[in-house]
Amino acid sequence: MEPAFPAVADPSEARRRIDEVLEWTARSLADEFREVNGGWVVRSRSLPLVHSLNRLQVKQPVDPKEVLRLADEHAADLAYRHIEVDDAQTAASLQHSLFSSGPGWRLDREVFMVLDAPTASARAGVGADPDGEGTAVLTAPVRLDDDEADRLMRQWFAEEHLDSDPDVVDQVSEYSLREGGLWKEQVLGVREEGQAVALTKSRARGSVGWVEDVYTAPAARRKGYARLLVGHAADAARVAGRDLTFIIADDNDWPKRLYADLGFRPVGLTWTFHRDLGR
Ligand SMILES: CC(C)(COP(=O)(O)OP(=O)(O)OC[C@H]1O[C@@H](n2cnc3c(N)ncnc32)[C@H](O)[C@@H]1OP(=O)(O)O)[C@@H](O)C(=O)NCCC(=O)NCCS
Known part of the structure; x- marks a missing residue:
């Protein structure tokens, strides 16, 4: 139920x-x-x-x-x-x-979306072995270092086709590092055979928490990693006593349903208009 x-x-x-x-x-x-x-x-x-x-x-x-x-x-x-x-x-x-x-x-x-619920079911399913092929049982995320996080973020940028211009990837990567530094973020992740395959960033400023950049490498998807990581970040925000923890999701895509399942509730929308002028 x-x-x-x-x-x-x-x-x-x-x-x-x-x-x-x-x-x-x-x-x-x-x-x-x-x-x-x-x-x-x-x-x-x-x-x-x-x-x-x-x-x-x-x-x-x-x-x-x-x-x-x-x-x-x-x-x-x-x-x-x-x-x-x-x-x-x-x-x-x-x-x-x-x-x-x-x-x-x-x-x-x-x-x-703002966190507003207990995460009793947050990691239900983690540790499950959906394919029956011996998927590792997870108990807790690991902390990724900057290089591991940057490698995974660049994989995400490539998936988004930002890599047609290497300067874009370098600048967005630099921005991501600067933003992480400003927020003193922790990068929570999952490794498979020593390789980082999933990440979520847990940020805090005073009593406000921000769960940002939820990414799982394509080959590691549907194993419960994003659920584990976002659920863990949400739990950590509660334990830290943050009174507002937010996440930003594409309103036209399914991950917002995962976040809702973990206790995040919508509080407003924002619209982004973008135009490339082709010069
Ligand atoms: C979104 C993303 C991080 C999910 O990672 P994941 O590790 O595969 O997610 P999980 O295995 O933890 O799945 C969590 C839930 O989402 C559901 N889900 C996963 N992929 C889905 C898909 N393509 N469509 C619909 N639901 C999906 C799962 O069924 C699971 O639900 P359940 O726990 O009730 O079974 C991954 O698809 C991704 O990196 N996408 C590109 C980046 C992105 O869009 N990030 C989100 C920005 S808001």
Whole structure:
């Protein structure tokens, strides 16, 4: 039977606190941070290919024309535009205006989820031997070092086809390391025959926890590793007494169901508009 999870007590407050730490992260890692009409802009000439560090963040209702003007103004030298929108109405009107003006833009929707339940069933199934072929029984994740984590992250980037440009992979990898350092993250992982095959990052800032970058190498999937790692990170956040622990998932993909099963509840959406200008 499905356990009954309580709803998040105050989703909008949870969302506000998540936005706050994400803004702090962008401010801390970007070369420049600037307030603009309805939001803010970060630019990083040291990592120009990292979208997150060269983006417009729209937080309040803003007219789509003004959003585009701001994006063009602040990213004039870049070969792409990257806009993240927290305001649902602005996202809807921007989507309408961009997608009716022709191809070129890509839209992703992400859901912010907050841990709000006991993880009694978190690792049910871990240690199971689904194929009956002697899969190792897991008891606890291991800590991966930076090199192991970086190797696995690069495998993920290759799966996402970022490796058609090696500079992109190097810059995103550098960004990932900087973000991990800022958050003093622990990288939890699983090794098979000495090789790291799965990871999840457990981050904390004060009473806020962030479970980020859930990845299992293709050959090691469906063995319960992601469930083990995210469940462990969630348990650790509870033991540490964090009062808000979040995870960000693609709203159009299935892993959000795994996170829901582990006790994460949706508290809001964010829309990312991206366009490569092809120059
Ligand atoms: C998402 C990902 C980390 C899952 O890793 P995994 O180690 O294979 O996951 P698990 O074996 O722990 O599976 C956890 C649950 O998800 C389910 N699941 C796994 N793969 C699935 C799939 N392709 N479709 C639907 N459900 C799936 C499993 O059945 C399992 O449910 P159960 O425990 O109730 O049986 C892995 O597929 C991956 O690395 N994908 C690419 C990166 C990514 O999308 N990361 C998530 C970002 S939000």
